[in-house]
Amino acid sequence: MSRIINNFSKFQPTNEELNIKINVSKWINKLLRGYNYNIYLAGPDVFRAEEKVKEVSKALKDVAAKYKQYGHFPLDNALAPKGGDYKSQEFSYDIFSANVKLMDEADVIIANIQPYRGPNMDDGTAFEIGYGYAKKKLIYGYSTSADIKYPEIVDRFMKTLKPDATAVHTEEFPQIEDLGKNPVNLMIRESIYETGGKIFKTFEECVIDLTKNY
Numbered sequence: 001m002s003r004i005i006n007n008f009s010k011f012q013p014t015n016e017e018l019n020i021k022i023n024v025s026k027w028i029n030k031l032l033r034g035y036n037y038n039i040y041l042a043g044p045d046v047f048r049a050e051e052k053v054k055e056v057s058k059a060l061k062d063v064a065a066k067y068k069q070y071g072h073f074p075l076d077n078a079l080a081p082k083g084g085d086y087k088s089q090e091f092s093y094d095i096f097s098a099n100v101k102l103m104d105e106a107d108v109i110i111a112n113i114q115p116y117r118g119p120n121m122d123d124g125t126a127f128e129i130g131y132g133y134a135k136k137k138l139i140y141g142y143s144t145s146a147d148i149k150y151p152e153i154v155d156r157f158m159k160t161l162k163p164d165a166t167a168v169h170t171e172e173f174p175q176i177e178d179l180g181k182n183p184v185n186l187m188i189r190e191s192i193y194e195t196g197g198k199i200f201k202t203f204e205e206c207v208i209d210l211t212k213n214y
Contacts, residue, residue: 035070043112044122067211113141119157133191140197140206
């Protein structure tokens with residue numbers, strides 16, 4: 001176990017590494033592009049109704065621009081499937097590759113970690129946070145439930161279920177993680193804070209903290 005932990009430590013960004021990397025990106029962006037940081041806008045917002053997706057994407061980018069940051073939304077890739085099949089495995093991989101490229105080019109990841117179709121955040125967004133952590137990106141998260149402990153979030157969700165559905169959810173996995181003031185799984189919370197980021201209730205609070213502290 002100790003060997004695994006020691007090997008994993010190489011992925012953890014030190015404050016010095018993060019500050020050097022982020023400051024270099026900041027000055028390059030400012031000199032060449034007129035803004036401070038490229039932000040990857042992670043989250044399940046791509047699954048909203050089509051007209052709402054465009055509205056949310058624009059709103060997030062406008063907030064970023066207000067603080068001289070540049071937001072990149074996953075659908076900015078404007079991909080079209082070869083052969084016109086939007087449900088093909090090939091198109092699935094194209095989307096994955098394009099999003100990974102956007103994350104690689106980003107300086108910062110700001111993720112919508114709002115409970116999604118249940119008490120937990122979107123699993124694709126959880127992957128993107130993990131990917132950003134391994135790539136030593138600065139990461140922030142936001143959720144209207146940021147000040148609510150995870151067990152309470154689960155409890156609120158369970159109360160919306162019918163009795164038979166509740167039994168299905170609790171019999172196999174009865175234990176609920178209850179650590180600190182975490183509003184999400186510890187691996188999400190700690191990976192965000194480890195990079196120097198924080199969890200707030202709104203996207204704008206994340207951008208303000210980024211602008212103020214980096």
